[in-house]
Amino acid sequence: MNQVEIQDNFFSRYKELIRTEMIPYQWSVLNDEIEINIERERNDDSIPNEKSHVIENFRIAAGRKKGNHYGWVFQDSDLYKWLEAAAYTLREKMDEKLKCLADDVVDLISDAQEEDGYLDTYFTIEEPDQKYKRLWESHELYCAGHFMEAAVAYYEAAGNKKVLETACKLADHIDSVFGDEEGKIHGYDGHEEVEIGLMRLYRLTQNVRYLKLAQYFLLVRGTECEAMNSKHLPLTYYQAHLPVLKQDTAEGHAVRLVYLCTAMADAAGETGDEKLLLASRRLWRSIVTRRMYITGGIGSTVSGEAFTLDYDLPNDTMYCETCASVGLVFFAYRMLMSEEKGEYGDVMERALYNTVLGGVALDGKHFFYVNPLEVVPGKSSKDPGKSHVKCVRPQWLGCACCPPNLARLLASVEQYVFVQKKDKLLVNLFVECKGSFEMEDGVLNIELKTGYPWEGCVEIKLNYSGTASVCLGIRVPSWSDTFDVELNQERAVFKEKHGFIYVNQVFSEDTIRLKLDMQAKRWYANPLVENDLGKFAVSRGPIVYCLEGADNGTNLHLLSLEKQEEFEYKFDEAKLGGVGVLTAWGWKTEPDSGAQWLYRKNTAAVKKTKTKIKWIPYYSWANRGENEMRVWVREENPC
Known part of the structure; x- marks a missing residue:
């Protein structure tokens, strides 16, 4: 097996943070061992936020405890992603204590698996008569896919045969239940992921049934299926409005879309399916040329955590879920496996160094679900339309898909070099x-x-x-x-x-x-992006920068920079764990606080003062308490 050993100062810090802080902390949360504040990721009282209960759900499903399931129907996937992150950590550096814990997790998962191979704690505990009967929202196959990914990773890292046997038993069960043959369920999960897991399981075992099943799930999506239950969301939300080979715009739930695309590109590369690759390429172009933020974030609205329209990229109400950028990295990598184009690596590092890293605090114990490009604390707390935009990272989230997801990506970054x-x-x-x-x-x-x-x-x-x-x-x-x-x-x-x-x-x-060329560079959005007209963003290398109130005070929208002004760069080892800082002389419009007017006919009395403006890496914001933040800054005389 090819080996890559990270020796990088930048990512080694994250690797160590995952090993010493994130994995132990996340285990404590999943096991309900610590008292923390679990926040709802948006203004929705139906989101469970009392505890995680993930491990307890498995204990109940395994018959070790009695009780009811708690949490989302997809709560199992939190543990699977944790196990995958642990696997990559163990592969890099064996830790007997962590290995014993992971082995115990495998035993618990295996005990929760039913005799026929079915594995899902919610339906085992609460509604056994409803298995595979609510495919739009049940997430049964979604969870299965995450377990397959974790199983492959842990088998390769620790040689644990039980985890692979359990995953294969699950895959064999799904293969016996789903397909276009008579007597099987003709349908697919509302949330893509099983296709990715099956591809990884196929690559390890070379069992062609897993490859064919992944292809089946890809190609059946968007077709009429009697097995699909009634839904309360539009078909675009599930990427089911058209067969995947006919889709050409990024639609619906952003995470689901990039998971679908990852599997499409993977299967196309494995089989040489040109039609599937062409469809993957069309969806790629839709995302990166018309629907992606400069930070590598995707998903423009909290409604459905979804894409909206071309060039509709609001900065203060967007979604940009951490999981979506994690999935974008996966998609880009699979496209690169199929086509040698540098643009895939460009987008990978754009998402990785900005939104993905921004999803976790420097302490490894606080996490963003939503990654805004503009924040004013008062607006987030007072405006219900911005309740999903947090000013600081919560300790945990009612829907906790993001913390273990970014952990598994950062723990395996060497696989993408x-x-x-x-x-x-x-x-x-x-x-x-x-x-x-x-x-x-x-x-x-x-x-x-x-x-x-x-x-x-x-x-x-x-x-x-x-x-x-x-x-x-x-x-x-x-x-x-x-x-x-x-x-x-x-x-x-x-x-x-x-x-x-x-x-x-x-x-x-x-x-x-x-x-x-590491000169700081200004970036300008397409004029059709109305929110960014007359503004610029700045980057240096792969890092996108932002203004934060801790450095520049309040009312960041009053700051501006002349077009010819240059940036000064300095690495500050003591700041935010060691970051490169950009400074430039700009202007601050002075509000006329003494005048009692809201609107007037001219701006003759507007005053501006010269001021030094400081930019920090976007990923490092919100580590110094509640502050304003913005990525796009006004440019003086932009035309």
Whole structure:
């Protein structure tokens, strides 16, 4: 098995945070061991927020305890994602205490599984006669998919055979129940995920039935199915308004959409299905060219946690669920597996370094469900239409899908650094690490050294045990206006294609240096994005920056910057765990606090004062109490 070891200062901190804080903390919450404030992620009294009860649900389903199920019907998936995050942590560094705990979790899950392979604590405990009868909202297959993903990860990390046997038993059960054959249920889950789990299980076991079942669930979606129960939401919410091969715009619940797309791209890459790949590409273009925020967030409305219209990207009422950006990373990676285009890595790092990292506080114990681009604390507390926009991260959430989801992604970030295709290796993310890859003719050892994301120099050392040429592709981020490449300390020119540069040779103690343009850059939205007209956002490298009240005071909307003003960059080791800070001289419009007027006919009396404005990385905001925040800033004389 190919191995990648993270040595990066930036992500090593998160890896350690996951191991020492996030996994133990999340276990304590799932096991109801600690008293915390569980907040509803939006203004909805039906959201359960008294406790997690996840472990207790499994104990009851396994017959170890008596009682009722508590929480969402998909509550099981919180534990599955926790187990997957634990698996990646153990794969990197074995911890006997954590392994024993994870083994106990596997035993508990196995005990909760029914004789025929069915696994779902809600329906086992509360409504056994309703299994697979409410497919739009039951999440039975969704939970199954998350368990399959966790099982594959934990089997690969710890060699636990029971977890794989339990997952295969579940997959075999689903295969015996669903399909287009006579006597089977002809239908699909309202929330996509089982397709991803089946693809991972297929890749590990090579059981072609799992691949075919994943294909079935993909292609049956959007068709007329007698087994589908009555629904209370439009078909677009479930991506069921059309067969997936005919869909061309990102519609409905954002997380569901990117989970669907991840599975589509995965299956297309595995089988060579050009129609499925074409549909995946159409949905990709819809998201990233017309419906994605500059932070890599997706989902413009709290209503249905969904996409809305092209260019409808409000900054203060959007949703941008953490899980949606996690799913966007998964989708981008699977597209990159199918097509060597740098744009997929560009979006991966946009989502990863901004919205995903922004979903967790620096202490690893507070989490965002919603990731706004503009916040005014008073408005969030007084306006019911903004009740979902939190000013600080809660300790936990009534719907707790996001905390373990971002944990499993960050715990496995090394899996996304490289992409291997036979005797070709792509460098996708710039994370300091060492890797070893089995190629057709030998083993390629590769080492990345970099201070990314704060520094733009990437040194790649390569050594190959074989005698044949190996093709190395290196992504050049689209935000880097210029770049330089050296091979063994000599400037070199390499083939460029679709955002990658390629080096094809026999590698023997060779060093490639890539130097990226790390100047701070202003970004302007398409004029059709009405909320951002006359404003700019700023980034440096992959990091999107924002203004926060802790640095700039209140009324951030009064700040502006002239077009020609340049930014000064400084890394501040003592600030927010160590971050790069941008400053620039701008203007602050002075409100006429003494005048008793709301509107007037001219602006002649408006005063502006020169002021120094400070930007911090977007992911680091809301770690200093309640403050205003905004990403898009007014530009003086923008035309």
